[in-house]
Amino acid sequence: MSQTVRGVISRKKGEPVELVDIIIPDPGPGEVVVDVHTCGVCHTDLTYRDGGINDEYPFLLGHEAAGRVESIGPGVTNVAVGDFVVLNWRAVCGQCRACKRGRPQYCFDTFNATQKMTLTDGTELTPALGIGAFADKTLVHQGQCTKVDERADPAVAGLLGCGVMAGLGAAVNTGNVGRDDTVAVIGCGGVGDAAIAGAALVGARRIIAVDRDPRKLAWARELGATHTVNAAELDAVETIQDLTDGFGADVVIDAVGRPETWKQAFYARDLAGTVVLVGVPTPEMTLQMPLVDFFSRGGALKSSWYGDCLPERDFPTLIELYLQGRLPLDKFVTERIGITDIEDAFHKMHNGEVLRSVVVLK
Missing domain, CATH: 3.40.50.720 (NAD(P)-binding Rossmann-like Domain)
Structure with a gap:
């Protein structure tokens, strides 16, 4: 049965974001519903809001997220209910020319959930980077979930989902x-x-x-x-x-x-x-x-592009290094905020006041 949860959307170019009710369908084949614990506020979300990606409004914003798998659809083998996961936007297909040449980190046809999340009136939402995690729950493809050590602070772990991985991977x-x-x-x-x-x-x-x-x-x-x-x-x-x-x-x-x-x-x-x-x-x-x-x-x-990362290879390793005290990922979390504070976080980010504001939902 579908669920109604809170989500932050961008309805029109340049206008402030809105907290609204959204509908999350039951997961279909290969799909997963994730109970979102935290989600970082990334500049890409602001770019979506301001029309810098495309004009497929309304957008369900948020993508640097960590949480737990709540339910899985038929055929899901990557994760199980209860797994602690970091969401990613490189769910490799295994079939494109990059994957077949042994270079899945350059996959040209990454997966997203097939079904659409919607507003309560049935309007389809475009999830940011195929994720849409400024929400209590979100629907993603199983390949977008990377299981990591559950001892990690979700506010820290979720940042691997985009900006931190992009920069760290650019170097390494x-x-x-x-x-x-x-x-x-x-x-x-x-x-x-x-x-x-x-x-x-x-x-x-x-x-x-x-x-x-x-x-x-x-x-x-x-x-x-x-x-x-x-x-x-x-x-x-x-x-x-x-x-x-x-x-x-x-x-x-x-x-x-x-x-x-x-x-x-x-x-x-x-x-x-x-x-x-x-x-x-x-x-x-x-x-x-x-x-x-x-x-x-x-x-x-x-x-x-995304630090040339392969999430299933890189995320668990980086989390382990963080838990060992060898990678100070916690220093990227400048503040922890509520789901109603995202517009203010955009202003702080634009003004260079934070490395990352992180929305805490659980």
Whole structure:
């Protein structure tokens, strides 16, 4: 039997979000109903609200979530009722060309629930990133549930569902940062600081954090940065080169996603170094540079999508490292809020006042 629960929706472009009743259907084949415990407030949710993803309103927002499996549909084998899970938006299909080549982290046809959650009048909802977890419960595909150690704080664990995994994976998976590397991270919000934490985790020798906000640079220090550069006062490229004996960093991660920051990343790297773009540009942004600079510097220019993660591989491992005290995921939780506080959390995020606000539902 379907259930009526609370959910936070965006009904029209740019308008404040609303807390309304929504209908959750019984899970069908391959589907799971998850009792949501926590959900982080991610910039992607704000982008949905403001029409930056598509215009398929109304949206059921929220996607950085952890909770317990309440019920399962026919054929579900990944999880069982009662499992503590982190939700993800990369439920690999196993059949696309990436999966068949042994690269499921690049899956081109990830699964979502087949049935739709709706408003009480029957209007179909578009769940953010196929999840929609600013709600007491949500309906997802079984592949979107990754079982992790239930000792983890749900407010912490859920952040792996998007921003923290994106940044950490940009360093570890995409950038292939290793022991003794020098790393620079441009932009020290949640994603950038996660990249810093990832670089520290794998033993990078020098981690340089770049931002224009002293508060964000202080957060970066707490998460593993060995040096900080205030780009409002210093030239970022020159300072990174000065800190690396004039050579530049082995890996530079652009967690902002603007032409000017990408150029800084490009010129701040060592010869044959790597640039990783994990900040998300907007469609109108363009880049103009001398082609000879690409040829003469060598190296690799990469984009990182969801940190090139494979949830079933990465989530349990990262949670275990957190429980061992080796990965300070708890430092990303700036505040815990209620389900009615999301619009205010958007303002705090936009103003750079938080790394993550986390909605606590249970």
